[in-house]
Amino acid sequence: MSAFDLPRRLVAEGLGTGFLVAAVVGSGIMADRLTDDIALALLCNAVATGAALVVLVTVFAPISGAHFNPAVSLVFAIRRELSRRDLAAYVAMQVAGGIFGTIATHLMFGLPILETSATMRSGAPQWFAEAVATFGLVAVILGGLRFDRTTVPLMVGLYITAAYWFTASTSFANPAVTIARSMTDSFSGIRPIDAPAFIIAQLVGAAGALLLMGWLLREKREEATT
Template identity: 50%
Template sequence: MISSLWRRAAAELLGTGLLVTVVVGSGIAAAQLSPDDVGVQLLENSIATALGLGVLILMLRPISGAHFNPVVTLADALLRGRSWREVPVYVAAQLVGAVGGTELANAMFAVPPAWSVKHRATTPHLLGEAVATAVLILLIFLLARTGQTYAAPAAIGAYIGAAYWFTSSTSFANPAVTVGRMFTNTFAGIAPASTPGFIAAQLAGAAIGLGLPVVLVPASRARAADAVIPERTLS
């Protein structure tokens, strides 16, 4: 069956990889097309990311649930009862996919592989990452608990597109994406020294976001849902 763990892991690797390819590739293109206007660069990057993420969720959620994000996978295990044996498989696939997606974007634009030198780990950036991740987890699990998962592709894509602008960190909100973006010294990159702080902020934000759906929609009122973004079993 297509829902076996290795196929779900392959979907997570592919989805995370393509997501990071969209983020990094559109960032490189934006810097080339609008070299003198950082605001336009961010607009181009955020629109491409929002649209690409929505498409990837729609395409791959029937197979793996379309997490593409270790904090979503951890939250799914904690709140929805996903098997803990699947968590390290999902996370490993997401990390490998993220690095591969960055290198694919670099190759498409003939950018030499290099560590990013873009330092981002200031206190405002870390606060922005905590907020971005908390609201992302809140959004995903409120959709699940209120039976509105049909809206997930559009809602999550729209939120990430908006969060590029209203958070100081431009909303990575994803440890795998953060790791992947270390490997490109371009518009979307993040310096390795900034990565631990970003991941810590993302985990803290996820913990906050994890508690809010339980408070806002108690289990007794939650509609049945198979997963965060439910996958279906396909033959």
């Protein structure tokens, strides 16, 4: 249970998600402007995002849990570690924070405040990749919280950095970030029409991780008492 009240936790979620989106979108724009090498641009995008996650989770986890992700918040609500009322508020702030992150990034780079992305990201391989990416993210978080909470920020940052490269979708793994990225016609964008399928895949992946990790992390003595 957090020692901070709901308003402070919501601000932490909004700020954290906003800075996360700024890292994703901003590093994508910067990389695209500095190089024509798509692989190098993706590397820059991945490293910046992973580094930002380490910092943001470290700073905001003691306040709100540093979810920055509706799929993660849903998992904690199902685990009864977040109330339904707080879940709705968390998701609203994460989405709002993500959109503001896109707006702020566009202002920094002299782009229109909001755009409609034209980047197509669709098809079964990409949807499956998003389910895998989100499954892995939730599994890392739950495993880290069970065995060594202090390493969670680093594990999350490293996992997302790697998932940029081993998933066909470049690992959005976050409904709020997906919505925010549909509003930028830049390196990291996704067409709005493609976003719903990504979000569904992310939620399926998160649910799968919750089920499997709930079983995997249960010790014998816990089973004996149930």
